[in-house]
Amino acid sequence: MKKAIMVLITLSLVIGGLGSVALTEGGQLINMPRDWVFTLFQYKGLLTVAMLLLAVAALWLSTRNKVFSKMVLSLYVVSILGCTFLINWFAPDFWLRSQQHNASFMSVEEADSRLQSNDDVFVLEINGDARAYPRDWMQLPHIAGDVVGGEDTVMTYCALSNLPMAFNPNMNGQPTDFKIIAQVHNNLIFTDRNSGELIQQVTATAEYSQTELEQYPVQRMPWESFKALYPEGQVFNYEPVLYDHVTLKLFDSALEPHYEGEPMFPTLSLEDDRLATGEQVWGVQVGNESVAVTTEDFTEKNQLVVELSNQKILFVNYEEYQTVAAYFVDDSRDWEVTEVDPYGSHASGKLERVNLYSGMPWMVWSHWFPETQLVNKQTI
CATH class of the missing domain: 2.102.10 (Rieske Iron-sulfur Protein)
Structure with a gap:
């Protein structure tokens, strides 16, 4: 009987431990595959139910047959409750509390x-x-x-x-x-x-x-x-x-x-050494193409144009305001010398802003966009 109870306890703790690690930072410390994290989340309700049923069975059999002491069973109950909390409520409801509806x-x-x-x-x-x-x-x-x-x-x-x-x-x-x-x-x-x-x-x-x-x-x-x-x-x-x-x-x-370039979790490829791992970039993706711009690219001029998926993008470095913006542009003028204010306005109208990924460390940007271009590595 003791062996059967140990099997129930082990299975419940394995399920609880796996779910707890996957749905906290622990999963990334051990470089848990992305698919595992998403799959475990998708079935976290079933995993929780299975863990609790196994735990109830183990507790009932142990109490009935007086296999383990109250101290051991109390520690086991605390462990199961802790796993339940970590899997279902720790990050979203206790630690990192979204303010989507109450900001x-x-x-x-x-x-x-x-x-x-x-x-x-x-x-x-x-x-x-x-x-x-x-x-x-x-x-x-x-x-x-x-x-x-x-x-x-x-x-x-x-x-x-x-x-x-x-x-x-x-x-x-x-x-x-x-x-x-x-x-x-x-x-x-x-x-x-x-x-x-x-x-x-x-x-x-x-x-x-x-x-x-x-x-x-x-x-x-x-x-x-x-x-x-x-x-x-x-x-x-x-x-x-x-x-x-x-x-x-x-x-x-x-x-x-x-x-500074030392990733907190060992889940990045770090294979692209065109820039230092910690260098912050401004990135844009259009279609299946992406480009990253660095501070160095604005050394000689504060406005530059790149082309992605047959769409021209204007990057503007506003030194006075210590900020960079990106806009969609056409071929109607030379945008590298056309004055565009921080609101995107110019003499003939207002430009549409581009979704700009601002401040990402190169090691993260290049991991998610491995085919990215760099301005100083491409012909514009």
Whole structure:
């Protein structure tokens, strides 16, 4: 009988341990395959039920036959409950709490008393309506929702990829409830609890249905630049709870070497050595083609044009505001010398912004976009 009970206990703990590792940072520490993470998440409900049924059977048989002491059984119960918590609620409901539906915002004047001039902010502007999302205040919630310029939006941020991306939260015409799950290959994955979908942030694509989320262009800049450009804008406000302060200190210490080029998790290919692993890039993808731009590319000029999938893209480095933007352009003029202001306007109109991946370390960008071009390596 003892052997049968041990089998039940072992099976339940293996299931619980596997699910707990996959749906926390532990999976990436051991380089768990991406497909495993997504599959385990898809069936986490069944795994939880199976684990609990095995545990109940083991406890009932052990109690009935007096096989193990109360101390051993208590530790086992705590382990099973801990696995249940880690698999189902730890990241989305306790640790990294999305603010898709309850985000609060404040005026520039209010935020100015809490932010420093050089604090990094992510800027979303739609129809003249602007929001700033301070990087430090996005590290824990990862997701903040709002209506901007009349459009439903969610700003997302992955600290490992150093990547802000904004989306229309409605998928296939249906409202969503986005929650953080974990990360794979140093990039955020989140779920829609309404549909059960998983979304990889950097690809903006739902894993199971392959639905592509509609993106809104994001620009990052120092706080002082946002104040100057959008004085009537609103600023995302995040008030951390007590244990959040511990997490933030851990994040800061762990991310420092990561941003210097030593990946926190061993899940990146690191085969592309055209740039230093930690060098931050501005990236654009159009169709199946992508390009990365570095600070060095703006040494001789502040505007440059690249072509991707037969579409010309204008990159502009606004030195005064310490920010870079990208726009779709045509052949109507020489865009490398045409003055384009920080709002995308020029003498004859206003340009459409491109979805810009701002600030990603080269090691992460080149992993997700292995065929990427570099401006100084291509003919423009």
